[in-house]
Amino acid sequence: MNPASVTALNVDEIRKQFPVLNRKVNGKPLIYFDNAATSQKPISVIEALAEYYRNYNANIHRGIHTLAEEATKAYEHTREQARAFINAASPREIIFVRGVTEGINLVAASYGRAFLRNNDEVIISGLEHHSNIVPWQLICGQTGAKLKVIPVSESGEIDLEAFTRLLSSRTRIVAVNHASNSLGTINPIKEIIRLAHGAGAVVLIDGAQAGAHLPIDVQELDCDFYCLSSHKMYGPTGTGILYGKSHLLEKMPPYQGGGEMIKEVTFEKTTWNDLPYKFEAGTPNIADVIAFGKAMEFIRQTGRDVIEQHEQALLRYATEKVGSLPGVRLIGTAPQKVSVLSFVVDGIHPFDVGQLLDARGIAVRTGHHCTQPLMDRYGIEGTVRASFAVYNTFAEVDALTEGVRRVINFMR
Amino acid sequence: MKTINQLQDEIISEFALLEGDTEMTLFYIMELGEKLEPMKEADKTDDNLVKGCQSKVWLTARLENDRVWFSADSNTAITKGLVSLLVRIFNGQTPDDIIHADLYFISKIGMERFIGTQRSNGFAAMVKQIKLYALALKTKQEV
Structure with missing residues (x-):
């Protein structure tokens, strides 16, 4: 099934309300997956x-x-x-x-x-x-x-x-x-x-x-x-x-x-x-x-249930795609989650993953996310965290998956 | 023995082949990092950590025949690549040349992202540490 069909949201219309999504980063269209740190702002705001x-x-x-x-x-x-x-x-x-x-x-x-x-x-x-x-x-x-x-x-x-x-x-x-x-x-x-x-x-x-x-x-x-x-x-x-x-x-x-x-x-x-x-x-x-x-x-106006449904579909899709890449380990696998995908890649520091994704215009967060005791709980220094918002798309998740795959292929 | 500026210019022309592609540049930096002379595990102590870096960077220096020789490592591949560029430029130089060096290559290779922003502190801190080592070794030399 085309993952886009499970969501009732017109993402193209939503994206038009967020001017920053038009910009390029390192020559590539911005893919903003750092929403848990701060979300982008609609034109009305x-x-x-x-x-x-x-x-x-x-x-x-x-x-x-x-x-x-x-x-x-x-x-x-x-x-x-x-x-x-x-x-x-x-x-x-x-x-x-x-x-x-x-x-x-x-x-x-x-x-x-x-x-x-x-x-x-x-x-x-x-x-x-x-x-x-x-x-x-x-x-x-x-x-x-x-x-x-x-x-x-x-x-x-x-x-x-x-x-x-x-x-x-x-x-x-x-x-x-x-x-x-x-x-x-x-x-x-x-x-x-x-x-x-x-x-x-x-x-x-x-x-x-x-x-x-x-x-x-x-x-x-x-x-x-x-x-x-x-x-x-x-x-x-x-x-x-x-x-x-x-x-x-x-x-x-x-x-x-x-x-x-x-x-x-x-x-x-x-x-x-x-x-x-x-x-x-x-x-x-x-x-x-x-x-x-x-x-x-x-x-x-967008509808909290519609937003939730869209973000949950993105999370499921990303969990499946990124989660099945070789060497990727998901951190945090609770059955009920907001749209946050945290992961580590065996043998590759999150900082390197984050820098290389940024080179492809993909903004993720890397590090301990201000939760050092929790990172200690897992015995890791930090994770790569992709967090999704209402304006994110399945194609962007594909780009993330491809980006992480390239990092793995290059470094392993 | 090439001068610091000759080495910087050499690096700039190598990187020019990548035509400003950020991803290729980072890949190349990581490749260079892999060629860095391995650091002794015993030297990877907290005392040898460069302060102010987001990732861990260990750096030591010694004086031999009035020239400074560095050894370095990092827990992230990109930072290791960056520090390997610094080692390449500064290894075998005199303390004075190191202290007075003007580093212009980093922005010329499109990596200004590592200078003067939050991530840069890393790079600036590495350069500062290298100069501090040179100063300390020069003082020792003069005693």
Whole structure:
């Protein structure tokens, strides 16, 4: 069967919306397979950025003039879009941050500092990005809490039994990703959240690799915190959201002090603004937030199920094609994965594979993908990672396969 | 004995035959790496690692008859090829010539990608280490 026929998506039409896909790299048409690092941007996002600066650039919330009102309205419109995108109960639960990293740091610093005590425990998994490891190490160092790690199986899945054994009355926070950036594994977060709640812990989900690929319903998941990065979901860099249940956000102290986050300031005492503004000190990243709204609109209009179906077909095709090349070993073979194909080639360093693919215009990522403990788990220095997005095609996967085959033929 | 610049020009004309094809250039660089004199396993220590490289590069130098001789290896084929070009240029030169060398060949062979960007740090770090070795050996020589 022609693999293209299994997908309902008109990829040619989608590709027309992404100007960068027209460019050449080393004389070859760009094939962009580094989407797990950052995705490319549709014209609607690019134009929204320019439109803001061209027509209604103003500082938001306290201005009484027309431009300030327009900018405020557009900014708050994105908050409502984000609320709908993850089905939060209220826009008060949506805090704009720089991205997932800042979202996790905010929760670790604010919730962690307020509620972690000596010998309390924080549980993360062996699949985490450094962003979901280091903030917890920092706060554990400051509070005397202990960091525990759920082991990962050979296929790259979280060991749920081990997790239940780690849970105890000392567990305060569980922080895991929705999907792994290195391997693609989709974690059973609903079950993790249920188990953690049973032990009385709150749960933070790092949604960096889910935002562009999976449906997200924070109420159905019942997670306490959920983080997203705009730039991995067709939006601009430098913005993202932290979702938090309002009753938790209300009892958390502010993360940063400054303008916007206050109600009243005297030199004796300052009172905090209401949610979500309590956590948005200073002039926010207005333009990028507004354009982020266009990115979520792009995903919604294209259809999350259609995107998922297309990417899953690409993943299956690439797994079969690249996976059957001599000497290629796939790293991460969980049955449920987002569109990430991580692999190593026997006797060939990922750096060489990546450089040689780049010579053919193919952008992949090589290295440890900010998950050094996970690479240690597999006893490897790093992998070659190809990650697919809505605009990728089966022909591009063929080019990747051919590229890797050439590297193997030359070097083995 | 060819000068550093004669060797650079020789490399530039060899690579000119590849007509700027990035893939062929990388393949050729890797082939050159395979011809690099093997480094003693005992010399592949953390102390001999060049700092600032994305891939591992080991580099040692010794002085013989007032000339500097290098030995190098890398865990990636492309980097090994790049360091082999440096060894070819600098082996047997005087410390002074190495310290004052102006390396222009890398951009002329279409590999400027390895200079001044994130990946380049590798190349810049290798050159810096070579010059540091030359300086250290020169100081030793003068003592």
